[in-house]
Structure formats: C-alpha cells, structure tokens
Amino acid sequence: MGIAGSEPSGEELLRVLAALANPQRLRVVAALTRGQNYVSQLARDLGMSRPLLYLHLQRLEAAGLVVGRLELSTEGKAMKYFEVAPFHLEVTPAVLARAVATLAETQATARERPQDESWEVR
Amino acid sequence: MGIAGSEPSGEELLRVLAALANPQRLRVVAALTRGQNYVSQLARDLGMSRPLLYLHLQRLEAAGLVVGRLELSTEGKAMKYFEVAPFHLEVTPAVLARAVATLAETQATARERPQDESWEVR
DNA sequence: TACACCTGTAAGAATAGCATGACAGGTGGG
DNA sequence: CCCACCTGTCATGCTATTCTTACAGGTGTA
Numbered sequence: 001m002g003i004a005g006s007e008p009s010g011e012e013l014l015r016v017l018a019a020l021a022n023p024q025r026l027r028v029v030a031a032l033t034r035g036q037n038y039v040s041q042l043a044r045d046l047g048m049s050r051p052l053l054y055l056h057l058q059r060l061e062a063a064g065l066v067v068g069r070l071e072l073s074t075e076g077k078a079m080k081y082f083e084v085a086p087f088h089l090e091v092t093p094a095v096l097a098r099a100v101a102t103l104a105e106t107q108a109t110a111r112e113r114p115q116d117e118s119w120e121v122r
Numbered sequence: 123m124g125i126a127g128s129e130p131s132g133e134e135l136l137r138v139l140a141a142l143a144n145p146q147r148l149r150v151v152a153a154l155t156r157g158q159n160y161v162s163q164l165a166r167d168l169g170m171s172r173p174l175l176y177l178h179l180q181r182l183e184a185a186g187l188v189v190g191r192l193e194l195s196t197e198g199k200a201m202k203y204f205e206v207a208p209f210h211l212e213v214t215p216a217v218l219a220r221a222v223a224t225l226a227e228t229q230a231t232a233r234e235r236p237q238d239e240s241w242e243v244r
Numbered sequence: 245t246a247c248a249c250c251t252g253t254a255a256g257a258a259t260a261g262c263a264t265g266a267c268a269g270g271t272g273g274g
Numbered sequence: 275c276c277c278a279c280c281t282g283t284c285a286t287g288c289t290a291t292t293c294t295t296a297c298a299g300g301t302g303t304a
Contacts, residue, residue, distance in 0.1 A: 027225070032215075039250085097152040171264065177263085178262095199279070199281095
C-alpha cells in the first residue's frame with residue numbers, strides 16, 4: 001500500500017502490521033493524528049524517553065505510516081517534525097491471502113495436497 | 123471488530139495486529155482461506171511442527187481471526203478443524219486514534235499541551 | 245562560559261516471542 | 275499387541291524486541 005490503499009505485498013504488509021502491533025507506537029500515531037509534532041515535545045507529551053520514541057518513529061517511518069522532516073526553526077534550531085501519512089489498509093482474509101502469495105516461501109509452501117478430500121467434513 | 127467490521131477497541135486492535143504481524147501466522151490464515159483443515163494436516167502442508175502451528179492457531183483464534191471446532195470423524199477419531207473468520211478491519215489513522223482512546227493509559231496520556239503552538243510550523 | 249534547548253546513536257539489561265522435542269492420552273485396524 | 279493416525283501440553287533453548295542510560299554533537303541566549 002503506497003500513500004493510498006493499493007494492495008500491499010507480503011513484506012510491506014508485515015512491516016506495517018509489525019509497526020502497528022505495539023501499544024506505544026499506536027499511541028504515537030494517535031498523538032500525531034492530532035497534529036504534527038517534533039520528537040522531543042512528543043516524547044514529553046507521551047511520557048516516554050526520547051531515544052525510545054526515536055526508535056519507534058523510525059519503525060513507523062520505515063513502514064510508511066509517518067513521515068518526518070528536519071526543519072530549521074526561525075531561531076536556527078534543528079527540529080524533526082513528524083506527521084501521519086494518510087494510509088488506508090484493508091485487512092481481510094482475501095487481502096492477506098494475496099499478500100502471502102507474494103511472500104518468499106522460507107520453506108516449501110508444501111506441495112498443495114494433491115486432490116484433497118482431507119478438508120471435506122464428513 | 124466483531125464478526126464483521128465494527129470499530130475495534132484498543133485491546134482488540136492490538137490483539138489482531140499482533141496476531142497478524144508474523145509471517146507464519148499470515149501463511150496459516152492464507153492456507154485456511156483455501157478451505158478449512160485440521161491441525162496435523164495443515165502442519166504438514168505448511169511444513170511446520172504441529173506444536174508450533176497449534177500455538178499460532180491459538181493466538182489467531184484468541185484474536186477472532188479463525189475459529190476451530192473439534193469434530194469426530196466417521197471413524198471416531200477426534201480432529202480439530204479450523205477455518206477463517208470473515209473479518210474485515212479498516213486500518214486508518216482515524217481508526218487507530220479512536221482505538222487508542224479506549225486504551226488504558228499505562229502512564230499519563232500526558233497533559234495535553236495547553237494551548238499548543240509548538241506544532242505550528244514557522 | 246554556562247545553560248537550555250534540539251538531534252542522532254550506541255551499549256547493555258530485561259523481557260517477550262518463536263520454535264523444537266518429548267511427553268500423555270485417545271482412536272481404529274492389521 | 276503394535277502401528278499409525280489424531281489432540282493437547284510442557285520444559286527448554288534461542289532470537290528478536292523493548293527500554294534505559296549514556297554519550298557526542300548542534301544551536302541560541304544570558
């Protein structure tokens with residue numbers, strides 16, 4: 001899924017899901033939804049250490065969920081502002097199945113069971 | 123999100139995201155999309171150990187993404203069949219923000235910055 | 245110079261998650 | 275009885291994630 005909501009590849013999907021599967025990072029995204037902010041201030045707002053927040057922001061950015069830009073304030077201080085990216089992801093069985101299809105099979109996707117009556121109930 | 127796609131609470135959302143943020147479990151869901159199956163057979167199909175698959179299925183079921191039922195085959199053998207639940211989750215900044223709002227704040231949501239001009243660029 | 249801000253990174257400890265192998269119990273059929 | 279299936283659980287390592295503390299720089303103002 002790029003900026004909008006096309007179909008994500010397996011790797012993209014995993015990166016996004018892993019990035020969001022954490023209460024802290026979820027809070028970070030939620031906080032940025034209320035407006036952009038720079039790292040130090042956001043750390044104070046959320047009550048977490050700046051290095052930790054920094055780490056979380058990196059993961060969120062790598063997943064394309066937030067974007068950050070280094071900005072020079074009027075006083076010449078460097079401040080890194082982050083804002084949420086307008087992502088939109090549909091999570092359904094079909095979407096997951098298509099994403100998995102693009103995933104490099106670590107080991108045998110396994111021979112699809114030949115004919116297969118094994119999943120027939122009764 | 124119940125069976126369909128209502129709004130998930132913070133805990134639900136985290137459970138679902140954490141359950142899906144794993145390549146193995148993603149493959150499990152994808153495999154079940156092609157039809158229901160029982161644990162041992164599915165383990166062979168996916169090329170993973172049965173105890174491990176069992177663990178993953180438990181997490182997926184706890185998240186409401188798959189449902190399992192113990193069934194007695196015609197020969198009297200107990201087989202646990204799993205199938206995907208028809209889930210449908212929208213992942214957008216707004217949804218995340220609303221979910222986080224229901225999340226128990228581990229520590230101070232932090233005083234919302236008073237008036238806040240800090241996020242004003244320039 | 246000292247202070248109060250800011251960014252960026254690294255080393256280390258504590259913790260959670262993943263994965264394996266082995267066990268106990270059940271069934272039916274040769 | 276023995277073998278081939280099945281479910282369910284546990285003790286054990288191993289790896290990845292999470293988080294803290296501590297650095298090294300940069301700016302502007304008193």
